[in-house]
Amino acid sequence: MTSSQDTARRFSAVTGRIDDSDNDAWAVHEDALDLKRRGEDVILLSIGDPDFRTPEPIVDNAVSHLRVGRTHYAPALGELNLRRAVADYETRVSPHRCRVGEVAIFPGATSAIYSVLSCLVEAGDDIVVVDPMYVGYGPILKALDVNPVVVRTKPEQNFLPTLDDLRGAVTAGTRAVFINTPSNPTGGIMDQGLLRRLAAFCQQQEIWLVCDEIYSMFTYGVPHVSLRTAAANLDWLVVIDGLSKSHAMSGWRIGWAVGPDDLVQHLGRFNSMSMFGCPQFIQDAAAFALNNDEYYVKEMRDVYRERRDRVCERLDAIHGLRYHRPDSGMFVMIDVRAFEADDKVFAGGLLEAERVSVLPGVAFGESTRGHVRFSLVQPLDVLMDGCDRLQRFVENP
Ligand SMILES: Cc1ncc(COP(=O)(O)O)c(C=O)c1O
Numbered sequence: 001m002t003s004s005q006d007t008a009r010r011f012s013a014v015t016g017r018i019d020d021s022d023n024d025a026w027a028v029h030e031d032a033l034d035l036k037r038r039g040e041d042v043i044l045l046s047i048g049d050p051d052f053r054t055p056e057p058i059v060d061n062a063v064s065h066l067r068v069g070r071t072h073y074a075p076a077l078g079e080l081n082l083r084r085a086v087a088d089y090e091t092r093v094s095p096h097r098c099r100v101g102e103v104a105i106f107p108g109a110t111s112a113i114y115s116v117l118s119c120l121v122e123a124g125d126d127i128v129v130v131d132p133m134y135v136g137y138g139p140i141l142k143a144l145d146v147n148p149v150v151v152r153t154k155p156e157q158n159f160l161p162t163l164d165d166l167r168g169a170v171t172a173g174t175r176a177v178f179i180n181t182p183s184n185p186t187g188g189i190m191d192q193g194l195l196r197r198l199a200a201f202c203q204q205q206e207i208w209l210v211c212d213e214i215y216s217m218f219t220y221g222v223p224h225v226s227l228r229t230a231a232a233n234l235d236w237l238v239v240i241d242g243l244s245k246s247h248a249m250s251g252w253r254i255g256w257a258v259g260p261d262d263l264v265q266h267l268g269r270f271n272s273m274s275m276f277g278c279p280q281f282i283q284d285a286a287a288f289a290l291n292n293d294e295y296y297v298k299e300m301r302d303v304y305r306e307r308r309d310r311v312c313e314r315l316d317a318i319h320g321l322r323y324h325r326p327d328s329g330m331f332v333m334i335d336v337r338a339f340e341a342d343d344k345v346f347a348g349g350l351l352e353a354e355r356v357s358v359l360p361g362v363a364f365g366e367s368t369r370g371h372v373r374f375s376l377v378q379p380l381d382v383l384m385d386g387c388d389r390l391q392r393f394v395e396n397p
Contacts, residue, residue, distance in 0.1 A: 017142040025135070025363030028347045032357030043386045045375045046357040048184065048330060052248040052303075055289075055296040062252075062285035070280035076272035077264065078105025078256070079280060085287040086256050090239070093216075094228040102258050104267040107278050109214050109242040109255035114140050115274070116238050116257050117176070119266040120208045121146050126173040130161050131365030134184045134212070149174065153367045155335065158324065159186040163197050170201075176208040182215040182224055185364050185373045186333050187326025189222050195230035203236045210238045214255075215329045217246035217297050220305040222327040228258065235260060245330070246297055247289045254278065254286040304330060307376040307383055314387040318394060323374075330376045333361065337370040339394050347372050354389035 029046040036042045077083065083103040090098035106112040113136075121127055123145035129137065131150045141148050149169045153159040166177060177198070181190040195211075202209040211227040227239050242255030257267060271277065289296075308325070311332055315323050322335040340346040343360035350372075351357050358375070361368030374390075376383065 014143050014145075017145065018139045020139065024344070025360060028344070028351050028357050029359065031348075032351055032355075035351075035355065040355055042351075042355045042357060043378070043382055043389065044357050045378065045383075045386050046359045046373070047375055047377060049250050049377060050245060050248040050300070050330070051377045051379065052300055054248050054252070057292070058247065058249070058285050058289045058296075061288040062281050065281035065284040070284055072280060074277040074280045074283060075268075076275075076277050077268040078103065078278065079283040079287070082254075082283040082287040082290075085290040086241075086258070089290050090226075090228060090258055094226050096228055096234060098228070098258060101261045102264055104257050104259075104264050104271065105278055105283065106242075106255045106257065106271065107253035107275055108244060109212065109240050110136055110140075111253075111275065112240045112242065112255040112257045113137070113210075113212060114143070115267055115270045116210060116240065116259070116263070117141075117144055117146070117178070119263060119270055120210070120238075121175045124173075125175040126171050128166060128169045128174060128177040130166075130179055130183075132159060132183075132185055132361065132368040133365055134180060135363055137178070137180075146175075147173070150365070152365075155324065155367075155371075158188045159183065159333075159367055160188045160190060160194075163194055163201070166198055167201055170205060170207065174205075174207050176210055177202055178210045178212075179227075180212040180214075181227075182213070182219060182328035184215065184329055185331050185359075185361070185368065186324060187215075187329040187331060188324075189219060189224060189327050192225040192230045195225060195227050196232065199227060199231035199233070199237060203231075203233050206236065208236050208238065210240065212240045214240070214242055214245055216241060218301050218304055218330065219328040220301075220308060220326075224328065238263065243286055243289060246300075247293060248300065249286070249289065252282050252286065254282060304376055307380055308332070310380060311374070311376065311383050311387060314384060315390075318387075318391045321390075321394060324371075332374045332376065333368060333371045334358075334374050334390075335371050336394075341370065343368075343370055343372055350390065350393050354393045356386050356389045356393075 087098040238259035244250040336346045358372040361371030
């Protein structure tokens with residue numbers, strides 16, 4: 001007889017590919033959470049979850065729909081009211097009219113990205129991605145067993161790729177180019193010309209161009225240009241967006257993909273097989289949020305902008321410290337190479353000495369090695385305290 005301990009239980013290959021237990025990029029964040037649980041005075045600047053509460057009218061809307069029984073299965077592609085709200089929003093922000101038939105709803109942008117890529121690429125295909133990239137993309141690419149062809153970027157170019165870099169990364173095996181603008185972690189925004197020419201190139205090569213625009217509503221001065229606005233032809237384009245950041249609704253799990261009708265039909269079947277739709281009352285509240293959002297989004301954007309300005313002003317006062325002033329999003333990338341070559345060592349030291357947690361840039365790729373990501377999702381007084389501690393740390397090595 002064998003006990004379960006002697007039996008080597010077997011799991012699928014995908015479990016091995018997405019097992020990141022040896023990835024220590026998040027170690028500082030985990031250590032910071034441990035310290036906080038033990039009651040220490042830790043400033044968590046390693047997170048990307050908005051610190052705002054979801055606006056009250058959106059919460060009330062969800063509750064009222066819960067009360068009237070909107071608690072059943074929903075269509076796999078999403079409730080018509082939310083798909084229409086997304087289509088109307090996409091129509092407002094781009095010269096191309098967006099139809100309901102081009103919209104698929106998912107439980108969050110992450111799920112939208114996984115589903116879209118599952119419908120576009122095969123194991124072994126090349127997919128062009130930009131470094132640095134959001135930490136959530138890596139596991140998706142690994143799960144799908146695709147081959148990421150990484151386009152490195154430079155700090156002096158605001159971590160943005162050039163058209164030639166992107167074009168040069170395309171091989172005969174490339175099925176998709178996957179970009180993110182505005183960017184997490186850098187806040188860089190791709191300009192209209194780059195997006196227009198990239199879209200034309202992908203169309204001519206007959207490869208998909210997928211763009212994650214989840215930070216589209218949080219830009220400060222430099223306008224976000226949607227891929228759908230920039231492109232002349234939408235045949236090979238997919239835009240991903242959602243409410244997690246813009247409406248402080250990360251836990252509600254609402255995202256979407258906008259693409260050609262035939263892709264959307266595949267996405268419906270994919271969603272039906274895997275998620276089987278999103279909760280009705282949440283979709284109702286999400287539609288309400290999108291149709292009535294001007295005020296709340298602007299209010300939150302103004303707060304983020306002020307935090308960005310005040311933090312940058314404060315960082316300016318730290319001798320020898322360089323940083324990238326973000327045009328968008330919720331993070332400031334700080335170049336720590338003048339103090340410590342290894343960003344993980346810097347982040348570990350900052351937590352140990354001053355109880356501030358920031359994410360090492362290498363978590364996002366080689367291009368941001370030597371940097372740390374300082375999050376703006378804390379109230380201003382906490383951010384200022386974080387800057388004071390950072391200054392003390394770099395000035396007293
Ligand atoms: C660039 C980017 N895309 C997607 C996501 C995940 O979005 P969601 O919470 O809607 O899955 C994040 C979250 O941090 C992000 O930064």
